[in-house]
Amino acid sequence: MGIVIKQTSRNIFTISIALLIGAVNTLYFYPEFLKDKYYGLVVFLLATSNLLQPLMSLGAQHTIIKFYSSFKDKKSKDSFLSSIIFIPLIVIIPVTFLVIQVHDIIGNFLSMQNPIIESYVWVIFLVAFATSYFEVFYAWSRVQLKSVFGNALKEIYPRVSVLILLILVSINLINKEDFVWWLTGLYYLRLLIMIVYSFSLYIPKFSLTIPENFKEIISYSIYILLAGSAASLLIDIDKYMIPQKEAISQTAYYAVAVFIATVVEIPGRAMFQILNPMVAKAINNNDFKDLDSLYKKSSTNLLIICGFFFLLINLNIVSFYDLMNNQYYSDAIWVVLIISCAKLVQMSFGCGPAILATSSFYKITLPFSIFMAVSVYLLNDYLIDIYGINGAAISTLIVLFVFTILKVIYINHKLKIHPYNYNTIKIIALILLIYLIFNYITFKFSPILDIALKSVIISISYIGLVYFLRLSETINRTINSIIK
Numbered sequence: 001m002g003i004v005i006k007q008t009s010r011n012i013f014t015i016s017i018a019l020l021i022g023a024v025n026t027l028y029f030y031p032e033f034l035k036d037k038y039y040g041l042v043v044f045l046l047a048t049s050n051l052l053q054p055l056m057s058l059g060a061q062h063t064i065i066k067f068y069s070s071f072k073d074k075k076s077k078d079s080f081l082s083s084i085i086f087i088p089l090i091v092i093i094p095v096t097f098l099v100i101q102v103h104d105i106i107g108n109f110l111s112m113q114n115p116i117i118e119s120y121v122w123v124i125f126l127v128a129f130a131t132s133y134f135e136v137f138y139a140w141s142r143v144q145l146k147s148v149f150g151n152a153l154k155e156i157y158p159r160v161s162v163l164i165l166l167i168l169v170s171i172n173l174i175n176k177e178d179f180v181w182w183l184t185g186l187y188y189l190r191l192l193i194m195i196v197y198s199f200s201l202y203i204p205k206f207s208l209t210i211p212e213n214f215k216e217i218i219s220y221s222i223y224i225l226l227a228g229s230a231a232s233l234l235i236d237i238d239k240y241m242i243p244q245k246e247a248i249s250q251t252a253y254y255a256v257a258v259f260i261a262t263v264v265e266i267p268g269r270a271m272f273q274i275l276n277p278m279v280a281k282a283i284n285n286n287d288f289k290d291l292d293s294l295y296k297k298s299s300t301n302l303l304i305i306c307g308f309f310f311l312l313i314n315l316n317i318v319s320f321y322d323l324m325n326n327q328y329y330s331d332a333i334w335v336v337l338i339i340s341c342a343k344l345v346q347m348s349f350g351c352g353p354a355i356l357a358t359s360s361f362y363k364i365t366l367p368f369s370i371f372m373a374v375s376v377y378l379l380n381d382y383l384i385d386i387y388g389i390n391g392a393a394i395s396t397l398i399v400l401f402v403f404t405i406l407k408v409i410y411i412n413h414k415l416k417i418h419p420y421n422y423n424t425i426k427i428i429a430l431i432l433l434i435y436l437i438f439n440y441i442t443f444k445f446s447p448i449l450d451i452a453l454k455s456v457i458i459s460i461s462y463i464g465l466v467y468f469l470r471l472s473e474t475i476n477r478t479i480n481s482i483i484k
Contacts, residue, residue: 010148015266018155021163026259029166030252038176040251045120045180049127051237056095057132059224060087061139063217066358068143069281071211078204080211081140087221088132095125123180130187137191140198147273153194155269161186220362227357227365237373238392241380254389257335260320263313264343267305271298272354279354291355292417299350299419300427300472306347307431310340311458315438319447319454338393342400344431349404350419352411361414368403375399423471430469434462 030039064084071077138150165182168174174182211217242251275298282291313320317336356365376399383391412418438458443450466472467479 009270014148014152015155015270018152018159019263019266021156021159022259025159025162025166026256029163029170033166033169034176034179038179039255041120042180042183043251043255045123046127049124049131052124052128053131053135054225056092056128057088057135057225058091059221059227060084060132061135062224062357063087063221064136064139064143065276066220066280066362067213067217069277070284074205076211079207079209080217081202081204082206083210083214084217085136087218088136091225092129092132120180123184126184127187130184130191134187134191134194137194137198141194141201142273143277144201145274145277146201149197150194151270151273153190153197157190157193158187161190223363223366224357227369237376238380238384238396241377241384242389242392250389253332254335254392257332257389257393258339260313260317261336261339261343264306264309264340265347266309268302268347271302272351275351276354276358279351280358283355283358283360288415288417291415294351295355295417295419296350296421297472297474299348299352300421300423301474302347302350303344303424303427304466304472304475306344307427308459308462310344311431311434311438311462312455313340315435315458316451316454318442319450322447332389334390335393338390338397342393342397345397345401345404348419348424349407352404352407352419355411355415356407359414364410368407372399372403375402426469427466427471430462430465430471434458434465 030042034042064081067080068077071080134154138154141147141150161183165174165179165186168182169176169179238254242254275294279291279294282288282294314337317333321333356362356368376395379395379398380392383395385391387394408418408420438454438461441454443453445453463479467476470476
């Protein structure tokens, strides 16, 4: 786990910096300079492009992760990489032609509730294209076990771009209407940087030959495309459905709450960048002992670390919203708790998603994703009408909880391994205990001082108990090395 801990710690730092910048954007600059209407528009456009992104990439980034380590010589690796970068064009070319032909129909459909959307339909497809190829070349660097720079481009770059553009809006160098187009252009600059970096790590000898297992590669790409498209619905369908049922400003309030809640998954996002290629390598080498170790350690460590983030966020949430000084945004306080619970459940699964996606039974990811997408859509359609944006959060929690359990059962059935042990129960009990105790402790200082003081007390209590209860050997070794 040495390289995992090393690159995970760097990726956590990168994502933390990105979220700090994102927090400034989300909590202050977006509401202040774009206002609710255009903020909601940006959230809708980016969320919708994320729904389209798996289709545009044809699952090529996941295909690189799964198959690269199965090729043992440079010639076969070069043949594989030469062919894989052209796979997305199979979808991109016909989709582009289709959009040109039916642009007005798509615009009219998306803008029925909010007419402002009609002028920005092309943004959805342009951003989807740029992010699709970015993910392909990011996977290119990850299989070289180099995830830090690409992770910085993925996490920090877009937020810095938004920050700069929002500052330009504030001083009237660009207007709110042009903000989206400038942001789209910066996505393409990011793609260019990622391509140059990936080729600096490994540049194949390009050829027109295709791998011997090309049929298997295409089959896998199509399955992952379908599964990824369905899985994207789970991530962004709520932001797409809310404007169809509520004022678009509600999307902004929901987006802020989700942004705060997703801090919980920072360690997972950091760890998976390096862990997923290692899982694929263990499976390709039939090293199931190593796979079992990765599965259990990733689950335990992520549950502990993400639980820490969960406590910091939810026990300081009132003070967070006091900093915004906007009562409309604070109406989404329950969304933060519900979504962060959902993220905690998801992180407890450890590297389970990578096992499903890179194993011989990867085809099961498609029915899982479809059923999850259909479930969240139906629950959203029902619960948003009753509970508004809280209903969208409840839908996400229900679906993630139920299907995480089903996935754990399925992997255990196939490989006779599972991520949980007695320490899992202890960790959950500890998180719940700390939450119940500190939820009733409040200070009467300024919001910033309240957050700082409470965070210090929570950190000492939680980390101290994790250490003395010896809930994770990896975390105890890390703490010991820091002390020394």
